[in-house]
Amino acid sequence: MMHKETYRMRHSMFPEMIHPSIALHHGLKAVYAPHPMYFDRVWPLDFLQRTFNRPQKPHESPFGGGEHNLLGSSFYYNAGFSGALWRRWWGYRENNEGGTKDEVGGTGRMCLRSTLFHPVKKERGPTE
Structure with missing residues (x-):
């Protein structure tokens, strides 16, 4: 159904919306399976809880x-x-980290x- 909507019917929407929207429009059940989100910093757990699960004010x-x-999350x-993170996983050097030299000489x-x-x-490819 998603293929028909996007390819044949030329309908498009943001990637976060397409799965539940197609399910809603076609009378299907939508199931949400949580996925892990990773961050580029270590968050103290109590701060993470306050920030994402229970902000004090709506504008927070x-x-x-x-x-x-x-902004520092994976999704x-x-x-x-x-x-x-994607480019580092492919073995490219990113933000002065990773790359072939680090992989061969490291872990x-x-x-x-x-x-x-x-x-x-945006995919730049290897920079080494």
Whole structure:
């Protein structure tokens, strides 16, 4: 159904919306399976809880005025971290980290757990 909507019917929408929207429009059940989000920094757990799960004021929500908190995450439309993590996983040098020299002389290729990346919008390829 998604293929028909996007390819044949030329309908499009943001990637976060397409799955539940197609299910809604076609009378299907939609199931949400949470996926892990990773950050480019270590967050103290109590701060993470306050920031993402229980903001004190509505404008502090991560989907409002607190949006800057998501910029270092692996799944956010405007985050540079998902692209950087993706390129590092491919073995490219990114932000002066990783690359062939580090892999050969260090612990080898980066190994990641299951991760859902936001679609990477710019791919530069190797810079070494």
